[in-house]
């Protein structure tokens with residue numbers, strides 16, 4: 555049996571499994587209410603913004619691999635409620651599904667895709683120059699799904715193709731940081747998201 559047909563067998567099983575059984579991505583749909591999303595966006599839009607760059611490749615021409623703007627959210631009285639709730643959700647998801655050894659969270663990234671063509675090409679979130687190993691990447695869909703077209707968060711799946719993540723506003727979506735993922739180009743409107751990472755000791 556050739557390698558190709560072995561991997562096809564595996565791919566077929568993947569297709570028949572349900573979203574949360576594959577463990578490619580798990581999440582809580584609509585975890586933050588629309589008014590909570592509004593509150594997060596209102597506070598986050600006041601933070602200093604800069605172009606999204608690639609860690610370790612900050613000299614990459616902006617736009618070759620990623621084009622959007624970001625701001626960093628740290629623990630502070632304005633954001634503590636959101637950070638606490640987000641961390642609770644991620645810890646529950648980790649306990650239930652991945653059971654990775656996690657010891658903390660990095661600062662949260664607020665991402666803005668508001669120009670036609672803004673995107674983030676295929677990448678993984680594990681970097682050699684991070685202080686601790688990133689374990690789980692977490693996305694919060696802050697925009698109403700009807701407010702933008704394109705701008706899909708997609709994770710490379712067992713079906714040998716990219717699986718689009720749910721777009722429902724307020725959803726918290728989590729996947730292992732070593733999985734390849736991307737955000738497809740925005741073709742209309744504006745997409746806002748939060749990106750968080752749990753960290754912990756290296757995988758063994």
Ligand SMILES: O=C(O)CCC(=O)C(=O)O
Nearest residue numbers: 665679693707737747749
């Ligand atoms: O903005 C998003 O939804 C995902 C961003 C992303 O993949 C990342 O920052 O690693």
